Amino acid sequence: MTLIAPLDKAPQSEATQFLDTYPDVQAIDIILSDLHGIGRGKIIRRHELESLFTSGRGMPASLFAQDVSGHDVDAAIEAIDDGGGDSRCWPVPNTLGYQTATGRGLVLLQMEMPDGTPTPYDPRNALMRQVARARALGLTPMGALELEFYLVDKERDADGKPQPARAPMTGRRLSGTNCMSVDELDEMAPFFDAVYEGAAALDLPMESLISEYAVGQFELTLRYRDLAGAADDLVRSKRLLRSTARRFGMEACFMSKPFAQSSGSGMHLHLSLADESGANIFADPSEGMLEPRMLSAIGGIRDSMADSMLLLAPVLNSWRRFAGTVYSPAANTWGAEDRNVALRIPSGAAKTRHFEHRVAGVDANPYLVAALVLGAALDGMEAGTAPGAEGAAGEAEYPPMPGGWLEAIDRFEASETMKSILGAPLHRVLSAVKRGEYNALAVEVTDLEWQLYGTTI
Known part of the structure; x- marks a missing residue:
């Protein structure tokens, strides 16, 4: 049976409270996330906000x-x-919420069909279908998404290429890997102080910040919470980082692999399931033993891993991240406390046990990634699927992973599992969009081709 959960609509009281709290705000960004996680929408005026909450707003499903x-x-x-x-x-x-960087409000949108059912093409609605499926089993999906990104200067270098940003405090252009450098974070403090101020105004639960494994690369973590809220947090976080960076002469870059010789940027998803009492059903049943239901969830995800890669690596650039596989797993593997596997079980207290899906790039749509991981986990739990052998030894038990973007499109398009998890309409439209993107890029002649072949071949 396919569950169709009605939209959970925000009450008008949210709009009234916002207007009372921010009497000087004159405009609000209303944002619908498309298939790619790109915000599409409008900027409405203050007097239109309450009617948005009472009557909705028209936008085309196209x-x-x-x-x-x-x-x-x-x-x-x-x-x-x-x-x-x-x-x-x-x-x-x-x-x-209120955007400190822009002085405007911001609210996310979800789309409904004329008959009142959720639009099947909306990625957030695909996630909510899987959340409804879990709730029908008496379970609440819990999770968090990690956000890796680069900060680059708004000005290109002498060769016209992107270059690392300058630190707002010192004016120094970032250089060196400086992984987990606290001094570098201090140099960037004016920017990140503004980000955290913006997060507080949006009631966005941003937590730890680190400098990552490349020049100008950083990671922000978000608080563990209900999975749909966690995906909303990721969408709002990207908008906050972008708008704040622009006002510091920088751009926030969410490409998976913006620089060939530097590390890629991922979007790791942590997942567990809570029962009706709020207890984590993945908690270790006894010391040194992993919960069988969590292992079955991992088995379900591994069963569909090859078919799902288009959702985790959705564009051509995504596949460059897998060229260097250190901490960017491109294999169908799992293990405990191993950052080179696709599905990692972190150490920690037994009652907080969960797993981390490490394959998605930061360019992936968080709603689709969350829908995929939750849906495949539920499939595995319902079927009692075994997780297979740990580490590289278990890879041979599964179909080979796609070797590139076109193969990922082909596998996704033919996958009955992906059709089941996302729903047939969204599966069909996403397949068409991605094949159209591939075909458009396939006919483009690049500068590198001219450099290699133009006058030499």
């Missing part, structure tokens, strides 16, 4: 048939086949 540049993909438009009319969008509960 937004989900666009490529990353915002162009319609013909095959995806045909798959949606809604005549191009507007569907109704509603605010996501607990996402309305």
Whole structure:
């Protein structure tokens, strides 16, 4: 049976409270995340906010048939086949907040069909289908997403290439790997102080900050909470980082692999399930023993790993991250306290036991990643799937992973498991959009091709 959970709509009281708290705010960004996690929407005026909460706002479902540049993909438009009319969008509960960087409000949206059911093409609705599936079993999905990103100067270097940002405190251009350097974080303090100030205003639970394994690369962690809220947090965090960076003469870069010789940026997802009393069902049943249901969840994810790679590495650049596999696992592996596997079980207190899915790049859509991981985990638990052998020894038990973007598109398009987890309409449209993106890039002649072949071959 397919569960169709009605939209959980934010109450009008959220709008009233916001307007009372921020009497000087004159505009609000209303944001719908498309298939790629890119924000599409409008900036509305103050007097329009309450009607957004009471009556919704019209936007076309064809937004989900666009490529990353915002162009319609013909095959995806045909798959949606809604005549191009507007569907109704509603605010996501607990996402309305004040943006300190812009002076405007911000609220996330979710889309509804004319008959009142959730739009099947909306990635957030795909996640909520899997959340409803878990809740029907008496379980609440809990999770957190980690966010890796680069800060680059808004000005290019003498060769026209991106370059590391300058530290706001010292004016020094960032250099050297400086992994986990506290001094580098101190030099960047004016920027990150502004980020944390913005997070507080948005009620966004940002926690630890580190300098990562490359020049200008950083990581922010977000508090563990209900999985849908965690995905909303990731979407809002990217918007906060972007808007704040612009005001410091920088750009926040969320490409998976922006620099060929530097480490890639991931978006690791931590997941557990709570029962009706709030207890973690993945908690160790006894010392030195892992919970069988968690192992079955890992087994379900491994069963569908090869089919799911398009969701985890959605664009051409995503696949460059796997060229250097240190801490960027591209193999179907699992293990305890091993950062080179795809599915890692961190150490820690037995009652907080969970697993970490480490494959997704930061360019992936957090709603689709969360829907995939939760859906595959539930599949494994329902079937009692074995997790297979740990480490590299277990790879041969599963189909080989896709070797590149086109193969990932082919596998995803043919996958009944992906169709089941995402729903057939979203699976069909996403397949069409990604194949359209591939075809558009395949015919482009690059500068590197001219350099290698133009006058020499």
